[in-house]
Amino acid sequence: MDYSDASMCLHKERQGKLEVVPTVALETRDDLSVAYTPGVAAPCLAIAKDPELARELTIKGRTVAVVTDGSAVLGLGNIGPEAALPVMEGKAILFKKFAGLDAFPICLATQQPDEIVETVKRIAPGFGAIHLEDIAAPACFAIEERLIRELSIPVMHDDQHGTAVVILAGLLNALKVVGKELAGVRIVISGAGAAGLASGRLLWDAGARHIAMVDSQGLIAEGRGGMNAYKDVFARQTNPEGRQGTLTDALRSADVFIGVSKAGLLTADLVATMAPQAVVFAMANPVPEIMPDEARQGGAAVVASGRSDFPNQVNNVLAFPGMFLGVLEGRLSRFTPGMRLAAARALADLVPEPAADRILPSILEPGVSRVVADAVKVTA
Amino acid sequence: MDYSDASMCLHKERQGKLEVVPTVALETRDDLSVAYTPGVAAPCLAIAKDPELARELTIKGRTVAVVTDGSAVLGLGNIGPEAALPVMEGKAILFKKFAGLDAFPICLATQQPDEIVETVKRIAPGFGAIHLEDIAAPACFAIEERLIRELSIPVMHDDQHGTAVVILAGLLNALKVVGKELAGVRIVISGAGAAGLASGRLLWDAGARHIAMVDSQGLIAEGRGGMNAYKDVFARQTNPEGRQGTLTDALRSADVFIGVSKAGLLTADLVATMAPQAVVFAMANPVPEIMPDEARQGGAAVVASGRSDFPNQVNNVLAFPGMFLGVLEGRLSRFTPGMRLAAARALADLVPEPAADRILPSILEPGVSRVVADAVKVTA
Numbered sequence: 001m002d003y004s005d006a007s008m009c010l011h012k013e014r015q016g017k018l019e020v021v022p023t024v025a026l027e028t029r030d031d032l033s034v035a036y037t038p039g040v041a042a043p044c045l046a047i048a049k050d051p052e053l054a055r056e057l058t059i060k061g062r063t064v065a066v067v068t069d070g071s072a073v074l075g076l077g078n079i080g081p082e083a084a085l086p087v088m089e090g091k092a093i094l095f096k097k098f099a100g101l102d103a104f105p106i107c108l109a110t111q112q113p114d115e116i117v118e119t120v121k122r123i124a125p126g127f128g129a130i131h132l133e134d135i136a137a138p139a140c141f142a143i144e145e146r147l148i149r150e151l152s153i154p155v156m157h158d159d160q161h162g163t164a165v166v167i168l169a170g171l172l173n174a175l176k177v178v179g180k181e182l183a184g185v186r187i188v189i190s191g192a193g194a195a196g197l198a199s200g201r202l203l204w205d206a207g208a209r210h211i212a213m214v215d216s217q218g219l220i221a222e223g224r225g226g227m228n229a230y231k232d233v234f235a236r237q238t239n240p241e242g243r244q245g246t247l248t249d250a251l252r253s254a255d256v257f258i259g260v261s262k263a264g265l266l267t268a269d270l271v272a273t274m275a276p277q278a279v280v281f282a283m284a285n286p287v288p289e290i291m292p293d294e295a296r297q298g299g300a301a302v303v304a305s306g307r308s309d310f311p312n313q314v315n316n317v318l319a320f321p322g323m324f325l326g327v328l329e330g331r332l333s334r335f336t337p338g339m340r341l342a343a344a345r346a347l348a349d350l351v352p353e354p355a356a357d358r359i360l361p362s363i364l365e366p367g368v369s370r371v372v373a374d375a376v377k378v379t380a
Numbered sequence: 381m382d383y384s385d386a387s388m389c390l391h392k393e394r395q396g397k398l399e400v401v402p403t404v405a406l407e408t409r410d411d412l413s414v415a416y417t418p419g420v421a422a423p424c425l426a427i428a429k430d431p432e433l434a435r436e437l438t439i440k441g442r443t444v445a446v447v448t449d450g451s452a453v454l455g456l457g458n459i460g461p462e463a464a465l466p467v468m469e470g471k472a473i474l475f476k477k478f479a480g481l482d483a484f485p486i487c488l489a490t491q492q493p494d495e496i497v498e499t500v501k502r503i504a505p506g507f508g509a510i511h512l513e514d515i516a517a518p519a520c521f522a523i524e525e526r527l528i529r530e531l532s533i534p535v536m537h538d539d540q541h542g543t544a545v546v547i548l549a550g551l552l553n554a555l556k557v558v559g560k561e562l563a564g565v566r567i568v569i570s571g572a573g574a575a576g577l578a579s580g581r582l583l584w585d586a587g588a589r590h591i592a593m594v595d596s597q598g599l600i601a602e603g604r605g606g607m608n609a610y611k612d613v614f615a616r617q618t619n620p621e622g623r624q625g626t627l628t629d630a631l632r633s634a635d636v637f638i639g640v641s642k643a644g645l646l647t648a649d650l651v652a653t654m655a656p657q658a659v660v661f662a663m664a665n666p667v668p669e670i671m672p673d674e675a676r677q678g679g680a681a682v683v684a685s686g687r688s689d690f691p692n693q694v695n696n697v698l699a700f701p702g703m704f705l706g707v708l709e710g711r712l713s714r715f716t717p718g719m720r721l722a723a724a725r726a727l728a729d730l731v732p733e734p735a736a737d738r739i740l741p742s743i744l745e746p747g748v749s750r751v752v753a754d755a756v757k758v759t760a
Binding site: 019024122308 | 383384385386387388390391392394395396397398399400401402403404406407408409410412413414415416417418419420421422423424425426427428431434436437438439440441442453454455456459460461463464465466467468469470471472473474476477482483484485486487488489490498499501502503504506665666686687688689697744
């Protein structure tokens with residue numbers, strides 16, 4: 001199936017992928033008087049008296065803004081807010097399909113972090129939570145941090161935390177398959193952007209202690225060129241001796257490769273230099289760091305990718321709908337690292353007997369988001 | 381029927397009044413690959429090359445932002461953005477019901493005109509048009525003017541122009557009933573806010589030449605206290621001699637009263653001082669300037685109000701869904717006074733034989749928005 005052609009046809013035929021529909025009757029004069037004026041004055045006045053009632057009397061309590069500046073859309077780069085809209089619409093309908101939440105795309109005509117923060121704060125009253133999407137690193141880190149601090153509703157940058165949660169979930173099960181412990185394995189993360197840094201932090205929080213993060217210039221290390229404040233913090237934590245080196249150096253005898261970087265970066269020969277029973281997550285999108293077949297030829301015991309046409313798809317949609325459902329149902333004001341750990345463990349536990357070709361549930365299995373949501377709520 | 385109680389129950393039971401639903405299948409892995417990654421990259425790249433394609437491949441071409449700052453909600457005043465949400469949701473579902481358009485509420489956490497303009501401009505990429513709602517005068521005038529100038533999509537403040545269009549439509553037919561000409565009648569407009577000034581301007585554009593506008597301090601006149609730049613312009617046009625006076629003075633022998641002001645301002649005794657065959661539009665909401673029965677007791681020949689429980693309801697929903705449908709279908713970049721005149725005349729023509737208790741169509745009659753949309757498109 002040619003997904004590109006089919007997608008163009010679908011988008012053209014439907015003029016996008018979502019619609020906004022009434023959930024109330026509007027057939028008679030009485031219907032209009034209840035849903036709109038004069039009846040509507042009653043809920044308005046109730047909320048004016050107690051703004052918390054907005055969560056009960058309006059869509060706020062179940063509605064998520066899917067916000068982007070179009071600066072890092074899929075693997076397509078900085079294509080701008082209009083061109084990002086098909087992805088944001090996609091995100092919005094995944095919220096409905098997998099968590100019953102209502103989400104709406106907001107595509108911003110600015111890529112200035114201060115302006116993005118300011119704008120999201122100004123539109124926040126009508127939303128129960130903010131889902132940041134496809135905003136380039138390192139700006140995404142400061143934007144998310146400030147919004148979490150300055151808003152009283154939950155904010156999550158999915159490219160960071162949605163990805164990190166599913167990676168951790170998959171890795172927990174992959175390690176069961178190969179009989180290794182998270183605390184003992186040597187992990188190489190290729191990519192030090194949004195997904196790489198957030199995954200590195202979450203793996204650390206989960207107990208991993210040997211993490212080498214590599215970007216396009218090699219192992220990240222304080223004082224090296226091409227660093228930023230976020231890489232510095234992570235390098236201090238995971239590479240205190242300031243070792244330097246290439247991806248090739250780092251991979252030698254490593255147990256786990258986690259790629260959130262670039263198509264074709266990894267070869268079967270390089271995989272062969274890893275430890276026995278190696279785990280390879282090659283998640284560059286749509287073309288992975290190494291094709292799953294090749295990774296297996298190089299000796300990898302468990303292979304995962306971002307693709308739906310191979311086993312072990314690492315797909316954010318396993319995490320974000322349930323995570324937002326959890327915070328909204330629980331009326332929580334923010335996401336925490338503890339919730340992310342709980343969500344990852346709950347996802348992993350959905351596969352009671354992990355195998356090399358089954359380390360994650362499929363999003364099409366019923367109840368995935370429910371389990372994630374409950375894990376988030378219980379943790380809070 | 382107690383609309384307040386019914387409305388509270390409805391809002392609580394449904395947690396608001398709208399939902400965001402997919403218009404595409406999401407049942408299989410292939411469905412996901414077409415609607416989302418990897419297929420979605422194709423429409424993204426097409427739009428990146430030609431941003432105009434966003435109107436064909438995304439919801440942009442049929443989606444309206446319903447924007448408020450909560451500063452002048454219904455007749456309830458400055459109740460803020462959360463409390464405004466039930467009204468904005470109502471507006472959004474009226475768009476769907478009566479024009480098939482998708483609209484989403486955006487409630488802003490700022491009441492600074494510059495910040496409102498800036499914020500709307502920043503969220504504009506995902507929308508095909510901007511519907512401003514319940515923003516207090518006189519700030520609403522400058523906000524709308526700037527957005528029209530600085531955005532390339534249509535922007536309309538409904539409290540101004542939606543109201544003005546329906547008032548003009550109703551008045552055209554009311555004057556047929558009483559056998560008078562617009563150019564000759566003496567019109568008193570009570571209220572010099574958003575609705576009053578926009579209606580005054582549109583009546584002038586339609587050919588009315590004797591318009592006395594009265595605010596809480598009496599007849600507007602340059603140099604009088606309590607004026608602003610917008611009242612000044614209108615006073616120069618309609619009251620060049622700078623006459624001053626009270627509402628009572630202005631009403632003596634007037635042919636038409638148009639109230640967009642305050643409950644109970646008008647009495648049957650005052651109506652009795654107007655010319656024979658007087659027309660009274662008392663549209664303060666939810667309690668009019670004078671109850672329709674009372675106005676008739678005072679001698680008015682045609683009476684209209686904003687209420688659904690009396691004949692001749694002047695209801696913006698007769699105008700705004702069709703007007704937005706027209707500019708979106710026609711891919712027009714702005715609303716013009718000519719379109720407003722055309723919309724009003726088309727609405728009036730929907731009642732071929734106006735009578736004292738039937739000067740406007742009911743919004744529940746099929747095809748009203750279609751007729752308005754076509755009038756807007758033909759004018760452009």
